[in-house]
Amino acid sequence: MATATRSAVWGLMSAVSAAGARCPCHAPAVSKVLKRHAPGCSNHSHEHRHEHQHRHKATAAGKEDADYAFEMATSTIRYGKGVTREVGMDVANLKSKKAVVFTDSNVAKLYPVQTVIQSLEKAGVNYVVYDRVRVEPTDGSFMDAINFVRKEKPDTFIAVGGGSVIDTAKAANLYLCHPEEDFLAFVNAPIGRGKPVYNSVKPLIAVPTTAGTGSETTGVAIFDYKPQNFKTGIAHRSLKPFLGIVDPLNTRTMPPQVHVASGLDVLCHSLESYTAIPYNERTPRPENPILRPAYQGSNPISDMWSIKALKMCIDNLPRAYKNAEDHLAQEQMILASTFAGIGFGNAGVHLCHGMSYPIAGGVKNYKHPGYNVDHKIVPHGISVAVTSPAVFKWTAPACPERHLEAAALFGADITNAKLADAGPILSDALRKFLHKLDVPNGISALGYTKDDTKMLVEGTLPQHRVTKMSPRPVDYEVIERLVENSWTMY
Amino acid sequence: MATATRSAVWGLMSAVSAAGARCPCHAPAVSKVLKRHAPGCSNHSHEHRHEHQHRHKATAAGKEDADYAFEMATSTIRYGKGVTREVGMDVANLKSKKAVVFTDSNVAKLYPVQTVIQSLEKAGVNYVVYDRVRVEPTDGSFMDAINFVRKEKPDTFIAVGGGSVIDTAKAANLYLCHPEEDFLAFVNAPIGRGKPVYNSVKPLIAVPTTAGTGSETTGVAIFDYKPQNFKTGIAHRSLKPFLGIVDPLNTRTMPPQVHVASGLDVLCHSLESYTAIPYNERTPRPENPILRPAYQGSNPISDMWSIKALKMCIDNLPRAYKNAEDHLAQEQMILASTFAGIGFGNAGVHLCHGMSYPIAGGVKNYKHPGYNVDHKIVPHGISVAVTSPAVFKWTAPACPERHLEAAALFGADITNAKLADAGPILSDALRKFLHKLDVPNGISALGYTKDDTKMLVEGTLPQHRVTKMSPRPVDYEVIERLVENSWTMY
Numbered sequence: 005m006a007t008a009t010r011s012a013v014w015g016l017m018s019a020v021s022a023a024g025a026r027c028p029c030h031a032p033a034v035s036k037v038l039k040r041h042a043p044g045c046s047n048h049s050h051e052h053r054h055e056h057q058h059r060h061k062a063t064a065a066g067k068e069d070a071d072y073a074f075e076m077a078t079s080t081i082r083y084g085k086g087v088t089r090e091v092g093m094d095v096a097n098l099k100s101k102k103a104v105v106f107t108d109s110n111v112a113k114l115y116p117v118q119t120v121i122q123s124l125e126k127a128g129v130n131y132v133v134y135d136r137v138r139v140e141p142t143d144g145s146f147m148d149a150i151n152f153v154r155k156e157k158p159d160t161f162i163a164v165g166g167g168s169v170i171d172t173a174k175a176a177n178l179y180l181c182h183p184e185e186d187f188l189a190f191v192n193a194p195i196g197r198g199k200p201v202y203n204s205v206k207p208l209i210a211v212p213t214t215a216g217t218g219s220e221t222t223g224v225a226i227f228d229y230k231p232q233n234f235k236t237g238i239a240h241r242s243l244k245p246f247l248g249i250v251d252p253l254n255t256r257t258m259p260p261q262v263h264v265a266s267g268l269d270v271l272c273h274s275l276e277s278y279t280a281i282p283y284n285e286r287t288p289r290p291e292n293p294i295l296r297p298a299y300q301g302s303n304p305i306s307d308m309w310s311i312k313a314l315k316m317c318i319d320n321l322p323r324a325y326k327n328a329e330d331h332l333a334q335e336q337m338i339l340a341s342t343f344a345g346i347g348f349g350n351a352g353v354h355l356c357h358g359m360s361y362p363i364a365g366g367v368k369n370y371k372h373p374g375y376n377v378d379h380k381i382v383p384h385g386i387s388v389a390v391t392s393p394a395v396f397k398w399t400a401p402a403c404p405e406r407h408l409e410a411a412a413l414f415g416a417d418i419t420n421a422k423l424a425d426a427g428p429i430l431s432d433a434l435r436k437f438l439h440k441l442d443v444p445n446g447i448s449a450l451g452y453t454k455d456d457t458k459m460l461v462e463g464t465l466p467q468h469r470v471t472k473m474s475p476r477p478v479d480y481e482v483i484e485r486l487v488e489n490s491w492t493m494y
Numbered sequence: 495m496a497t498a499t500r501s502a503v504w505g506l507m508s509a510v511s512a513a514g515a516r517c518p519c520h521a522p523a524v525s526k527v528l529k530r531h532a533p534g535c536s537n538h539s540h541e542h543r544h545e546h547q548h549r550h551k552a553t554a555a556g557k558e559d560a561d562y563a564f565e566m567a568t569s570t571i572r573y574g575k576g577v578t579r580e581v582g583m584d585v586a587n588l589k590s591k592k593a594v595v596f597t598d599s600n601v602a603k604l605y606p607v608q609t610v611i612q613s614l615e616k617a618g619v620n621y622v623v624y625d626r627v628r629v630e631p632t633d634g635s636f637m638d639a640i641n642f643v644r645k646e647k648p649d650t651f652i653a654v655g656g657g658s659v660i661d662t663a664k665a666a667n668l669y670l671c672h673p674e675e676d677f678l679a680f681v682n683a684p685i686g687r688g689k690p691v692y693n694s695v696k697p698l699i700a701v702p703t704t705a706g707t708g709s710e711t712t713g714v715a716i717f718d719y720k721p722q723n724f725k726t727g728i729a730h731r732s733l734k735p736f737l738g739i740v741d742p743l744n745t746r747t748m749p750p751q752v753h754v755a756s757g758l759d760v761l762c763h764s765l766e767s768y769t770a771i772p773y774n775e776r777t778p779r780p781e782n783p784i785l786r787p788a789y790q791g792s793n794p795i796s797d798m799w800s801i802k803a804l805k806m807c808i809d810n811l812p813r814a815y816k817n818a819e820d821h822l823a824q825e826q827m828i829l830a831s832t833f834a835g836i837g838f839g840n841a842g843v844h845l846c847h848g849m850s851y852p853i854a855g856g857v858k859n860y861k862h863p864g865y866n867v868d869h870k871i872v873p874h875g876i877s878v879a880v881t882s883p884a885v886f887k888w889t890a891p892a893c894p895e896r897h898l899e900a901a902a903l904f905g906a907d908i909t910n911a912k913l914a915d916a917g918p919i920l921s922d923a924l925r926k927f928l929h930k931l932d933v934p935n936g937i938s939a940l941g942y943t944k945d946d947t948k949m950l951v952e953g954t955l956p957q958h959r960v961t962k963m964s965p966r967p968v969d970y971e972v973i974e975r976l977v978e979n980s981w982t983m984y
Contacts (some may be wrong), residue, residue, distance in 0.1 A: 073574025081795070082783065084563025084774075090783045097784050284574075293572065293580045294587050304829060305571070308798055339794060 067287060074283040074303040075296055076350045077241050079210070079221050081342055083250040085335075088119045088211055091249060092127030095160050098207055103131040104158035106149070106173040108139055110376055111165045116213045116254040120164050132156050137165060137172045139377050140364060140384065142228040143187060149176040154183065161208040163245075166266065167217025167384065170210045171225035174243045178225075181205045192469050195229060195236045200294065207246035213254045215324075215337035216266025216385055218273060218345015220248030223298050226384075228365045234463035235361035239298050244349070250342050252335040260325050261374025263337070264441045265383035267321040270341045272356045272388040274314035277306055277348035279399055279406050280473040299352025299473055309347030315413050316340035318437070325441055352473035355395045355464075359486065360387035362463025363447060370451035382450050389438055390446050393431040394489035398482070400427030402475035435493055446492040460487050557777060564773040564793040565786055566840045567731050569700070569711050571832055573740040575825075578609045578701055581739060582617030585650050588697055593621040594648035596639070596663040598629055600866055601655045606703045606744040610654050622646050627655060627662045629867050630854060630874065632718040633677060639666040644673065651698040653735075656756065657707030657874065660700045661715035664733045668715075671695045682959045685719060685726045690784065697736035703744045705814075705827035706756025706875060708763060708835020710738030713788050716874075718855040724953035725851035729788050734839070740832050742825040750815050751864025753827070754931045755873035757811040760831045762846045762878040764804035767796055767838035769889055769896050770963040789842025789963055799837035805903050806830035808927070815931055842963035845885045845954075849976065850877035852953025853937060860941035872940050879928055880936050883921040884979035888972070890917030892965035925983055936982040950977050 082090070095103050103124065107117050112135040124131050134152050138145035153176045163173035178190060181203045188196040210220035219225075223243035229236045258266070283301035290296045302310075317340045323333035364387035367380045375381050400407040404426035411426070412418045414433035421429055444450055452460070461483045464471065471478055572580070585593050593614065597607050602625040614621050624642050628635035643666045653663035668680060671693045678686040700710035709715075713733035719726045748756070773791035780786045792800075807830045813823035854877035857870045865871050890897040894916035901916070902908045904923035911919055934940055942950070951973045954961065961968055 071574075073572055073577040073580075075570060075572040077570040078568065080565060080567040082563055082565040083793075083795075084561075087563040090563075093782050093784070097782070292583050292587070294583070303573070305573070308802060312798060343795075 067285060069288045070284055071286050071289045071296070071300065072284055073293075073296070074300045074305070074350070075241075075293070076303075076305045077223075077244065078346045078349065079245045079248045081221065081248045081250055083339065083342070085252055088116060088249055088251040088254060089123050091120050091162060091209060091211065092123030092125070092129055094209055094247060095124060095129045095131075095162065096127040098160055100129060100160040102156070102158045103129055103160040103162055104153060104156060105131055105133045106137060106161065106163040106169050106176070107133070107135050107165050108137040108169055109135050110139075111169065111213055114213070114257045116211060116251075116257070117164050120162060120211060124162075131162075132158065134176075137169045139166070139168045139375065140228060140381055141168050141172050141226075142230050144230060146172060146175045146225075146227050147187060149173075150179040150187075152176070153180045159206055161206055162211065163208060164211045164213060166212065166214035167219040167226070167269075170212065170217065170219035170245070171227065171237075173208055173210070174219075174223075174225040174245075175227070175238060177205045177208055178238065178243060190238045190240070191229070192236055192239060194466055194468065195232070196238075201240045201242045205242060209247045209249060210245040211249045211251065211254065212338065212341070214258060214262060214266040215255050215334065215341040216269040218270070218341045218343075218349065220245055220250065221342055221345035222349035224349065232463070233362070233459075234365035234467075236467065237469070239469060241298050248342065250338055252331070252338050255334050255338050256331070259374040260328065261372065262383075263324045263334075264321070264443070265372065265374075265385035266341070267317060267324065267337055268385035268389040268438075268441070268443070270313060270317045270337070270344045271321070272385075272392060273344035273348040273353060274310045274317060274340075275392070275396065275410060276353035276356055276473075277302060277344070277351040278310040278314065278410065279396070279403055279475055280351050280354055281475050283351075286472070297352075297469070298349065299469060300350060301473060302351045306347040306351035309343045310351065311409070311413075313340045313344035313347060314410060316343065318413050318415075322437075322440055353470050354473040354475070355399070355471065355478065355486065356388040356392050358467040358470040358474075359391045359395070359460070359464045359483065359490075360384065361467055362460045363387040363390070363450065363452075366452075366456065366459055366463065368451050386443060386450070389443055390450065390493060391486060391490040392438070393434045393493055394486045396434065397427040397431035397489075398486060399475050400430060439494055443493075445494050446490050447487065448491045454491075457484065457487050557775060559778045560774055561776050561779045561786070561790065562774055563783075563786070564790045564795075564840065565731075565783070566793075566795045567713075567734065567788075568836050568839065569735045569738045571711065571738045571740055573829065573832070575742055577739055578606060578741040578744060579613045581610050581652060581699060581701065582613030582615070582619055584699055584737060585614060585619045585621075585652065586617040588650055590619060590650040592646070592648045593619055593650040593652055594643060594646060595621055595623045596627055596651065596653040596659050596666070597623070597625050597655050598627040598659055599625050600629075601659065601703055604703070604747045606701060606741075606747070607654050610652060610701060614652075621652075622648065624666075627659045629656070629658045629865065630718060630871055631658050631662050631716075632720050634720060636662060636665045636717050637677060639663075640669040640677075642666070643670045649696055651696055652701065653698060654701045654703060656702065656704035657709040657716070657759075660702065660707065660709035660735070661717065661727075663698055663700070664709075664713075664715040664735075665717070665728060667695045667698055668728065668733060680728045680730070681719070682726055682729060684956055684958065685722070686728075691730045691732045695732060699737045699739060700735040701739045701741065701744065702828065702831070704748060704752060704756040705745050705824065705831040706759040708760070708831045708833075708839065710735055710740065711832055711835035712839035714839070722855075722953070723852070723949070724855035724957075726957065727959070729959060731788050738832065740828055742821070742828050745824050745828050746821070749864040750818065751862065752873075753814045753824075754811070754933070755862065755864075755875035756831070757807060757814065757827055758875035758879040758928075758931070758933070760803060760807045760827070760834045761811070762875075762882060763834035763838040763843060764800045764807060764830075765882070765886065765900055766843035766846055766963075767792060767834070767841040768800040768804065768900065769886070769893055769965055770841050770844055771965050773841075776962070787842075787959070788839065789959060790840060791963060792841045796837040796841035799833045800841065801899070801903075803830045803834035803837060804900060806833065808903050808905075812927075812930055843960055844963040844965070845889070845961065845968065845976065846878040846882050848957040848960040848964075849881045849885070849950070849954045849973065849980075850874065851957055852950045853877040853880070853940065853942075856942075856946065856949055856953065858941050876933060876940070879933055880940065880983065881976060881980040882928070883924045883983055884976045886924065887917040887921035887979070888976060889965050890920060929984055933983075935984050936980050937977065938981045944981075947974060947977050
């Protein structure tokens with residue numbers, strides 16, 4: 005991005021910031037398009053966020069049942085080139101009697117798992133390996149892993165792989181430590197019963213090998229729920245790994261298409277969390293702090309992580325895709341995935357993720373290039389990215405400055421942009437960015453026909469955990485329109 | 495800061511970033527003043543940091559015993575106006591049988607402690623109160639607290655107060671859980687024996703009532719070591735609180751001078767951690783990850799928090815000081831103290847803090863206004879601030895861009911600034927800032943005479959934990975010169 009454009013962003017942010025002093029909330033007339041302060045505005049908290057007139061009344065009066073606090077929790081993160089080789093000492097430091105290494109059959113053959121195994125051997129750790137993780141796991145594959153650990157009874161988990169591996173390890177750990185519970189007990193309501201986790205879980209050390217999910221920082225585990233053919237998850241702060249080992253050497257084995265698909269997950273984590281409903285507009289306010297969800301809405305801490313991750317992703321993902329030898333870009337991408345993980349892990353994601361669950365879960369005859377699996381697959385990152393131009397065009401009116409700020413990071417010229425144009429400008433910037441990364445041309449390119457619209461809408465609506473994080477409330481018609489507008493992107 | 499100045503920073507940063515492509519490391523000749531990439535440069539990691547020629551050789555070759563990784567750990571943070579009232583439920587959620595509330599005799603009478611007590615009562619928690627914390631604690635006052643908890647045997651700690659209270663609670667918790675150890679066992683070497691913490695400690699919930707130490711996020715506890723009349727500390731990741739409850743309502747009772755003194759601690763935390771030696775130049779590389787210190791040097795994660803906290807502090811501290819009713823500025827300051835805590839808690843601080851320990855510990859006849867205590871006192875924040883103009887003037891050559899970037903945040907015009915001028919420019923900006931806050935005019939204004947120089951130098955040199963974080967190596971002569979240059983500031 006040129007310096008001129010950068011100045012324009014800062015100029016805009018300063019203008020927005022200055023405008024805050026003439027807060028329309030406190031003026032006799034409420035202006036039509038109200039403002040949300042940009043993050044550069046340090047003197048006005050989220051409480052001074054302003055919305056479209058139709059939402060303003062509740063905000064200005066303070067929604068009675070809205071939350072008033074947020075909580076940021078994150079795994080301890082260790083970053084360094086080659087730092088995977090320390091994991092054996094970590095497990096030994098935990099005085100482990102029996103560890104389990106989770107991975108999938110592809111990663112099992114590669115450098116990251118080999119390094120972990122060597123390190124465990126060197127530290128004299130007793131361990132077993134579970135390498136049957138399914139890429140894009142299902143309730144069935146989760147159960148296979150759960151049954152494995154219920155039999156083996158490890159006291160320490162090590163997950164080496166992408167989000168699928170780390171998420172499977174989280175689920176296995178959870179159900180190992182709650183032997184009385186059936187599978188749906190902890191699955192997000194309304195699909196499962198969404199019980200709070202009540203026993204402590206075993207320490208999990210997560211070693212990501214993709215620059216995508218940020219699962220090493222979060223308490224979230226996602227899977228395809230086969231009875232209904234869409235994805236859902238288990239989310240609880242206590243599931244977050246004890247330690248995330250972020251080693252840029254571990255992503256060098258990713259094929260280019262996996263760089264893109266996992267990197268687009270980072271992109272959407274950061275953009276969705278940055279534009280999520282503010283924490284102090286989320287309802288209901290919990291009666292006990294233990295009930296405050298992991299996904300709480302955007303807040304001053306998640307904002308820092310999200311916007312930084314977005315910038316890193318925009319600058320580095322195209323480079324990591326085009327040139328397998330661009331190790332500097334790859335290093336920035338794995339760091340970005342961790343940053344975005346901390347951001348969205350506390351703020352939440354919204355509609356791209358909500359809509360992605362039926363898109364990925366309902367896959368019929370599409371298999372993405374670069375994925376060496378024995379089943380059809382829409383990679384998670386692709387399933388989130390294909391709706392992003394439509395989603396952010398629609399969410400922009402809720403917080404147009406943030407959408408414009410994001411557009412400027414993509415390189416869009418926002419010098420004379422009006423707030424009302426934020427949606428189309430960001431949407432166009434996203435389209436250009438995705439096109440350069442050879443992302444398939446919308447939902448229709450993933451094997452769906454118009455007959456699937458109902459399924460795609462109905463698979464999104466129950467994803468309350470994320471749809472509630474949208475900065476504008478959604479219903480059937482809204483999601484239907486977003487599906488239609490995502491049919492093709494280019 | 496005007497937009498024009500802001501653009502200048504970004505322009506400079508872009509220029510620095512672009513220059514990275516012509517990395518002098520890889521050119522035949524090594525230029526005299528080498529560059530450290532600005533944080534806006536996302537494509538070059540700390541590994542591409544460049545130093546003055548005399549340090550360059552080791553860096554370019556990769557210091558053989560330098561670390562190659564960093565670890566970020568932070569307490570869970572809950573932020574919200576009025577969120578203190580949730581603490582009773584938190585303690586009950588921990589299934590506590592007996593909690594202890596730590597505070598000092600002043601704060602004990604004020605809103606924050608009253609709110610905590612009400613909340614504990616409402617939740618039916620069994621608790622005792624320890625209100626004998628000394629402001630600027632000593633080994634003696636730590637021991638008093640340790641003896642109290644060894645007798646009362648609480649299972650949960652709640653610390654309500656400034657850094658003195660939170661630090662005292664950390665020390666009491668540590669020694670309660672290590673009943674066999676004498677006091678010097680865990681104190682930083684070479685003053686104490688610096689043993690690693692080997693037992694787990696009880697959960698500590700920290701409720702800061704000043705916007706200063708960021709102690710709610712860190713594993714550090716500082717005290718005056720009376721036998722040698724300077725401050726030292728205990729630092730271990732495992733001492734970090736289980737939860738930090740950051741409630742802006744709790745700082746409303748601070749007198750203006752306490753706003754300033756605690757806010758200057760935030761200022762120095764952020765500036766020192768941002769300019770600390772990079773993590774991958776710190777030696778030695780630990781043999782076991784458990785030995786990696788909490789203070790690891792600047793890194794891509796701490797940088798984010800430090801620079802943001804600095805900006806918030808510059809924008810809001812003068813407002814919080816001048817106008818007790820400026821609640822927005824106060825809210826930003828307590829958030830800034832937490833942000834700076836996350837930054838320095840992982841990166842470390844260096845010379846302002848190192849030199850502050852004898853300045854505060856050796857106090858003879860100075861009592862700072864606004865402090866209601868029965869002993870002489872140089873508040874911690876004052877003791878760190880008085881050397882800052884001299885310190886940053888001297889550290890600037892190690893990473894001049896970062897010093898210029900900081901100066902620009904203070905409002906300095908860096909449009910045509912040369913890297914060689916970074917030190918004087920930042921130093922002048924600091925002086926102006928401190929003068930407006932009525933900070934005493936240097937070390938001489940705190941009751942010291944030139945005869946004390948030797949004591950001030952000798953009290954700094956053993957503070958290895960922090961002096962090793964200096965971006966330039968120090969010795970007796972360097973510290974002596976910094977003391978002399980801090981004699982007066984204005």
